Amino acid sequence: MGWRRKAGYTLDPFFTALYASPLVALAPLIIVVFGVGLFAKSVLVFALSVFPFIFNTFAGVRSTDRLLINVVRSFGGGEKDLYLKVIFPSTLPYIIAGARIALGRGLVGIIVGEFYAASEGIGYAISRFGDTYRLPEMFAAIFLLMIAAVALTEGMRKLETVLAPWKTTQETR
């Protein structure tokens, strides 16, 4: 999408509209359609977290160094070589940054989905403890989730430096 200019033009407004809008608003509908089980939450998490990937990959492909592309072309590299040797490595840091954003949004999806209708899960635990005024347990669950979120985010940041050590300055929040 980033590489094919026209595809970018075509899809960009559509995805921007979806990305900017609060898709959580669809949560009740998703749960009504897909039931209260695990699958509905998966759909919700997917819907929320797919767009950071799309946009960051898009931005990454776009910012690929033209010079490198021309070099590969001059040496007779085909479309496949372009993708594997130039575009993918230079896009990787963006993808991981996107993954970090997606992570936060995915967590939102889990929590909202479980608040709304669930019989298991940490979000369910928090809302149930809250409903029954068991504040100590509720705070325990909240802290647990906080620790998990921090660990995941920091882990992602580590992964960023491990997987793409050649480009550590790119930071998107």
Added chain:
Amino acid sequence: MKRLANFYSEREQSILGGGFILLLIVLWELMPHVVPLSKGFSLFFTTPWKVVEAGYQLFVENKIQEHFYVSSIEFLAGLGLAIIVGLPLGLLTGRSRNLDAMVDPFVTVFNATPRLIFLPLFILWFGIGIWSKIMIVFIGAVFPLLINTYEGVKNVDRVLVNVVRSFGANEWQIMKIVVLPNSVPYIVAGLRLAIGRAILGVVVGEFFGASKGLGFMIATAATNYKVDVVFAGVAIFMGLSLILTMAVKKIESNLSRWRPEQAKTF
């Protein structure tokens, strides 16, 4: 023919983009006519036209205005509170190293966690009225603002600060002359993030324990299988956040025109 080709090439971007959305909507509208839907599925299915009709119906009955009013109060109050708290705190933590060390762990932890987990707690503490939503909007929106303000203050040019200080400016004047103008683009970028979080807060806050508001409208419509009303509500939220995001983006590009490098935004 040539003029047509020119017309197209000048506006290729908007034609392709707008055309694709239009195409999807038309396909969606035509789908039930082309593909026979099973009875169970058609319960959850609606077409854009029905959505528009449902929206119009609610508008005539004055229901949308009522829900919208409540939601916008929650949004504005929460966001306003976030600005009142987030901006000064960001400026202070950016300037003072001690305060920064004290506040930073909290900010990191809270920023990593989805603030929505506090919703049940807030409903317990502040009741199911408007205040629990204002608080959830506030806590969602305050961190992006705080962090971006902090970031803007941190990125201030040391040389400029030293110049102003050499000419005898005190801390307040440094803030006013150098730091604040420098952080404006960051703050606006933070505002854009904060708006997104605030809308999220309004929607989710109203799903649970509310009796008014657009989120409440969506949730009740979904449980009553009124899919068209759900989509009407979602469309309103979509339009609102698009307009707000675009407005802030516009402000952003206007304000940062004088600076050479782009501020970090996402």
